[in-house]
Amino acid sequence: MSKQRIVVVGNGMVGHKFIDTIIGNDETKYEVITFSEESRLAYDRVQLSYFFSGKTAEDLALTDAAYYEENGIKFVLNDKVVDLDFDNRNVITASGRVESYDKLVLATGSYPFVPPIPGNDQEHCHVYRTIDDLEDITKSGETSKTGVVIGGGLLGLEAGNALVNLGVETHIVEFAPRLMAVQLDDGGGALLKRKIEDLGVHVHTEKATTEIVAGKTSRYRMNFADGSHLETDMIIFSAGIRPQDELARKTGIPIGERGGIVINNHCETGVEDVYAIGECALWENFIFGLVAPGYQMAKVAAAHMHGDSETEFTGADMSTKLKLLGIDVASIGEVHGKTPGAQSYTYHDEIEQVYKRLIVSADGTKMVGAVLVGDVEAYGTLLQLKLNDMNLPANPSVLILPSSGGEEAAGMGVDALPDTAAICSCFDVSKGDIKNAVAAGCCSMGELKASTKAATGCGGCSALAKQVLDSELASLGFEVKKDICEHFAYSRQELADIIRVKKIKTFSALLDDCGSGLGCEICKPAVANILAAYWNEYVLEDAHVGLQDTNDNYLGNMQKDGTYSVVPRMPGGEVTPDGLIVIGQVAKEFNLYTKVTGGARVDLFGAQLHELPTIWKKLVDAGFETGHAYGKSLRTVKSCVGNTWCRYGVKNSIGFAIDLENRYKGLRSPHKVKFGVSGCTRECAEAQGKDFGLIATDGGWNLYFGGNGGMRPRHGDLFASDLTDEQVRTYVDRIYMFYIRTADRLQRTSVWLENLEGGIEYLREVIINDSLNINAELEAEMDNNVANYQCEWKTTIESPEKLKRFKHFINSDEGDSKLAFKIIRGQRFPLAKEIEITELV
Amino acid sequence: MDMTSSNTNWTDICPINDLTPDAGICALYNEQQVAIFLCKQTNSVYAVGNFDPFGEANVLSRGIIGSTEDITYVASPLYKQRFNLATGECLDSEEHKIKTFNVRIENEQVQLKEAS
Numbered sequence: 001m002s003k004q005r006i007v008v009v010g011n012g013m014v015g016h017k018f019i020d021t022i023i024g025n026d027e028t029k030y031e032v033i034t035f036s037e038e039s040r041l042a043y044d045r046v047q048l049s050y051f052f053s054g055k056t057a058e059d060l061a062l063t064d065a066a067y068y069e070e071n072g073i074k075f076v077l078n079d080k081v082v083d084l085d086f087d088n089r090n091v092i093t094a095s096g097r098v099e100s101y102d103k104l105v106l107a108t109g110s111y112p113f114v115p116p117i118p119g120n121d122q123e124h125c126h127v128y129r130t131i132d133d134l135e136d137i138t139k140s141g142e143t144s145k146t147g148v149v150i151g152g153g154l155l156g157l158e159a160g161n162a163l164v165n166l167g168v169e170t171h172i173v174e175f176a177p178r179l180m181a182v183q184l185d186d187g188g189g190a191l192l193k194r195k196i197e198d199l200g201v202h203v204h205t206e207k208a209t210t211e212i213v214a215g216k217t218s219r220y221r222m223n224f225a226d227g228s229h230l231e232t233d234m235i236i237f238s239a240g241i242r243p244q245d246e247l248a249r250k251t252g253i254p255i256g257e258r259g260g261i262v263i264n265n266h267c268e269t270g271v272e273d274v275y276a277i278g279e280c281a282l283w284e285n286f287i288f289g290l291v292a293p294g295y296q297m298a299k300v301a302a303a304h305m306h307g308d309s310e311t312e313f314t315g316a317d318m319s320t321k322l323k324l325l326g327i328d329v330a331s332i333g334e335v336h337g338k339t340p341g342a343q344s345y346t347y348h349d350e351i352e353q354v355y356k357r358l359i360v361s362a363d364g365t366k367m368v369g370a371v372l373v374g375d376v377e378a379y380g381t382l383l384q385l386k387l388n389d390m391n392l393p394a395n396p397s398v399l400i401l402p403s404s405g406g407e408e409a410a411g412m413g414v415d416a417l418p419d420t421a422a423i424c425s426c427f428d429v430s431k432g433d434i435k436n437a438v439a440a441g442c443c444s445m446g447e448l449k450a451s452t453k454a455a456t457g458c459g460g461c462s463a464l465a466k467q468v469l470d471s472e473l474a475s476l477g478f479e480v481k482k483d484i485c486e487h488f489a490y491s492r493q494e495l496a497d498i499i500r501v502k503k504i505k506t507f508s509a510l511l512d513d514c515g516s517g518l519g520c521e522i523c524k525p526a527v528a529n530i531l532a533a534y535w536n537e538y539v540l541e542d543a544h545v546g547l548q549d550t551n552d553n554y555l556g557n558m559q560k561d562g563t564y565s566v567v568p569r570m571p572g573g574e575v576t577p578d579g580l581i582v583i584g585q586v587a588k589e590f591n592l593y594t595k596v597t598g599g600a601r602v603d604l605f606g607a608q609l610h611e612l613p614t615i616w617k618k619l620v621d622a623g624f625e626t627g628h629a630y631g632k633s634l635r636t637v638k639s640c641v642g643n644t645w646c647r648y649g650v651k652n653s654i655g656f657a658i659d660l661e662n663r664y665k666g667l668r669s670p671h672k673v674k675f676g677v678s679g680c681t682r683e684c685a686e687a688q689g690k691d692f693g694l695i696a697t698d699g700g701w702n703l704y705f706g707g708n709g710g711m712r713p714r715h716g717d718l719f720a721s722d723l724t725d726e727q728v729r730t731y732v733d734r735i736y737m738f739y740i741r742t743a744d745r746l747q748r749t750s751v752w753l754e755n756l757e758g759g760i761e762y763l764r765e766v767i768i769n770d771s772l773n774i775n776a777e778l779e780a781e782m783d784n785n786v787a788n789y790q791c792e793w794k795t796t797i798e799s800p801e802k803l804k805r806f807k808h809f810i811n812s813d814e815g816d817s818k819l820a821f822k823i824i825r826g827q828r829f830p831l832a833k834e835i836e837i838t839e840l841v
Numbered sequence: 842m843d844m845t846s847s848n849t850n851w852t853d854i855c856p857i858n859d860l861t862p863d864a865g866i867c868a869l870y871n872e873q874q875v876a877i878f879l880c881k882q883t884n885s886v887y888a889v890g891n892f893d894p895f896g897e898a899n900v901l902s903r904g905i906i907g908s909t910e911d912i913t914y915v916a917s918p919l920y921k922q923r924f925n926l927a928t929g930e931c932l933d934s935e936e937h938k939i940k941t942f943n944v945r946i947e948n949e950q951v952q953l954k955e956a957s
């Protein structure tokens with residue numbers, strides 16, 4: 001049988017998806033040829049804006065010439081298809097090329113709509129659709145001080161962000177009364193506007209531009225219908241998209257009243273053997289301006305050509321969740337009150353700048369739509385409720401109210417979802433699919449990703465997918481595995497026991513003893529942490545260096561741009577004026593961003609790898625030690641001044657805080673540990689919010705344990721009252737080591753305590769009454785740790801061998817030339833991407 | 842360093858002793874940042890681009906080496922995406938791939954060459 005010849009017009013995201021799918025179906029059956037008007041093969045338009053944060057055209061590419069050639073796909077770039085000849089089944093291109101087809105696929109996408117404003121075609125007026133457009137915008141940006149985006153929809157805000165990144169003063173001009181008019185209601189739009197203005201972007205709503213003329217202070221002046229005007233050096237039009245249906249119009253393929261190539265459920269157009277897919281296609285009078293529905297169409301069309309007419313396109317959900325200019329925004333279902341009788345719940349927190357609105361049916365049982373700005377945590381639950389048309393809980397407001405401890409009440413629990421519930425929309429994976437995968441033996445996220453592809457696209461569904469997986473495993477009676485990773489069939493606690501009992505000193509010895517493979521980013525840092533907690537060897541010993549998490553590895557926290565923070569220890573938050581001056585001098589010399597942190601000390605940010613040793617040399621010479629801000633270890637002991645200065649103080653909280661910090665500094669543990677010491681019950685040091693908290697009373701110290709700030713705040717439980725300094729030290733020694741022995745990887749003391757069978761009572765039995773008969777051991781282990789303390793930075797700067805690693809390049813003294821900074825409030829900040837179109841989880 | 846060396850020649854980077862066992866270092870090669878890893882257990886050297894396409898920073902040399910089944914990979918120190926050290930493929934996203942380089946040890950020197 002001779003091959004079917006398929007011509008694909010347009011090699012955009014959807015055209016490429018189609019090609020990929022059809023050759024996947026059976027490459028021997030088809031001969032594919034594709035044309036693109038652009039100069040490159042398909043690239044990821046969704047991620048287009050990353051172009052401004054350093055991604056190249058190559059990074060964005062979805063495919064390359066080699067892949068096409070390997071699979072026998074012919075492609076012609078830079079050549080637009082200008083005519084179709086249905087009688088002879090030919091396509092004709094601008095360069096005069098004629099190619100015949102058996103099946104024709106139109107995947108021509110859309111083009112940006114530029115409003116017919118006089119003056120809209122000047123040199124520095126742009127659109128925002130292709131890589132070429134972005135290259136032009138960058139060029140204009142170099143000679144511009146101000147820039148305007150016309151259009152305040154999704155894309156307009158992305159374009160606005162691009163202008164911000166180019167460093168020009170940015171304005172957004174919107175014709176409608178609110179931003180993102182399609183997705184948001186008035187309240188959501190207003191809050192979004194406020195948030196964007198807080199970022200220094202000027203937003204002008206209800207402005208209709210009438211003309212663009214020469215400017216007085218800038219290159220251009222935009223005159224508005226209301227008589228006002230705005231001066232700018234460049235303009236980006238983002239006033240919506242129109243389906244690219246030029247070919248269809250010219251050749252008589254039926255199109256919709258307002259454009260778009262009409263298709264049926266198989267993506268067939270009104271002309272035989274001609275299909276249309278993606279943004280150029282009009283299905284039931286609807287254009288889908290998102291990539292996922294386009295991908296669905298591509299699959300449907302490929303299936304239909306392959307003889308499968310069961311698979312149909314039946315519409316797609318247009319709910320969206322995005323991060324625009326760093327602000328979380330989501331919209332689900334219908335939000336403009338077009339549903340008769342619909343009622344709504346609104347939660348508006350002006351302080352935290354959160355806006356949530358839930359629209360429900362007239363009888364209050366079903367969800368109609370929702371808008372979320374500033375906090376989109378509820379998106380997953382709400383989307384499932386809507387997509388599956390599930391019944392709302394009796395009191396729907398809990399769905400948008402901030403959770404107050406009882407988190408389960410707000411969520412709906414994955415068990416309530418029907419099997420048809422779409423969990424991953426990128427790869428069309430339903431709850432049923434996950435169930436089947438589990439039944440077929442899949443037990444981990446890794447296996448689930450491999451077998452279903454769920455959570456491997458935008459990643460937005462990974463938390464939900466994991467929940468479904470765990471609940472399925474649990475319902476099948478599997479014990480959810482506690483193994484730390486594939487290299488060790490043990491939990492952290494078991495590994496800690498093995499290391500302690502067998503006196504194992506290195507990772508490779510442990511691997512030989514009870515592991516397999518090379519290890520990974522999960523087990524290596526966890527084991528390094530246990531080794532450090534028991535043997536307290538220098539963490540940059542050769543045997544340990546490759547195990548450390550980034551932060552430990554270079555003795556600083558890696559920041560988002562690859563630079564490090566420098567945090568000298570200031571026990572109890574106490575620092576001499578001379579010490580402070582040295583910190584100031586170092587910060588100034590190396591141009592480090594300087595901040596007083598919530599941990600009561602001074603952090604310096606933005607140090608490059610090769611600068612760290614010099615910086616620390618100066619600090620160590622001035623008497624400072626490392627603050628271990630990088631380790632899972634003791635952070636800070638926060639304290640008030642107590643009875644040394646305070647009128648109310650009953651004990652010397654600052655003196656005791658410094659003692660404690662010096663005793664436990666550097667100690668590695670399953671998670672970071674913080675202390676607080678207050679000089680009286682007024683509790684100025686917020687000690688109850690720390691892992692270990694001490695509050696002075698007339699009778700002595702009250703010791704609290706298991707407090708926690710962070711994501712889920714918790715007050716510590718009162719462990720014992722009226723203790724002497726010595727008793728506090730003994731109890732803390734024991735509790736601390738007991739925690740280190742038995743906690744899970746990355747388990748905070750609060751969670752450890754909550755999971756400890758018998759709770760605080762049991763802990764008292766062990767620690768005060770020695771019910772397990774281990775206190776002598778625990779104390780000896782702690783004493784060993786305290787005796788072996790070293791300032792890791794001091795050791796490092798004294799070792800030329802170790803310092804070799806603190807260079808960006810092993811073979812050059814240069815630094816990382818890619819680093820870029822901007823000055824805000826007189827200090828240096830990384831010039832980083834602010835916008836993330838989809839979040840990587 | 843010889844910046845004019847053509848892509849077909851091996852270029853000396855540093856003595857083998859400059860590599861840290863089971864960890865990475867970064868080298869400057871033909872104006873590119875290259876992360877070089879020495880895996881002691883399998884006695885192999887790997888070289889890949891230093892740029893992390895997710896975090897968008899030059900940091901991969903500072904990641905942790907790991908393995909899953911037969912694949913040896915580096916996990917980015919920023920957001921932990923894993924890259925196959927032999928092929929440059931990202932294990933967590935099909936769409937991302939980093940560059941690889943040919944690397945060998947010759948006369949106690951680590952040498953690099955563009956992958957063909």
Ligand SMILES: Cc1cc2nc3c(=O)[nH]c(=O)nc-3n(C[C@H](O)[C@H](O)[C@H](O)COP(=O)(O)OP(=O)(O)OC[C@H]3O[C@@H](n4cnc5c(N)ncnc54)[C@H](O)[C@@H]3O)c2cc1C
Pocket residue numbers: 009010011012013014015016035036037038045046047048049079080081082107108109110128129130155158244247277278279280288289290291292294837838
């Ligand atoms: C900045 C930006 C951000 C976006 N963000 C998101 C997002 O977060 N989520 C989301 O779901 N979607 C997003 N989108 C939309 C998404 O990119 C589109 O839905 C998707 O690209 C549509 O794919 P397509 O193949 O239909 O069209 P396109 O990708 O536009 O491809 C069509 C191609 O056909 C070519 N062509 C047209 N006519 C001809 C002809 N006659 N001859 C030859 N070639 C021709 C065009 O030059 C083009 O290369 C975004 C779009 C932009 C611009």
Ligand code: HEM
Pocket residue numbers: 557558565567597598599600601602603627629635636638674709710711
């Ligand atoms: C890479 C990620 C992180 C970085 C770079 C970071 C950085 C910091 C820094 C520099 C401080 C000041 C501490 C000091 O002076 O020692 C701090 C404090 C704090 N961090 Fe983090 N942190 C990170 C992750 C987290 C996470 C995930 C949580 C919550 C679970 C958290 C909770 C806190 C809290 C509550 C404080 C205040 C401490 C106090 O007041 O005692 N941090 N963080």
Ligand code: SF4
Pocket residue numbers: 640641642643646647648649650653678679680681682683684685
């Ligand atoms: S906790 Fe008490 S002692 Fe400490 S500062 Fe507050 S009032 Fe003074």
Ligand code: SF4
Pocket residue numbers: none
């Ligand atoms: S709260 Fe902590 S983790 Fe979050 S941005 Fe601030 S420092 Fe980073």
Ligand code: FES
Pocket residue numbers: 423424425426427454455456457458459460461462
């Ligand atoms: S929804 Fe699953 S990866 Fe995007």
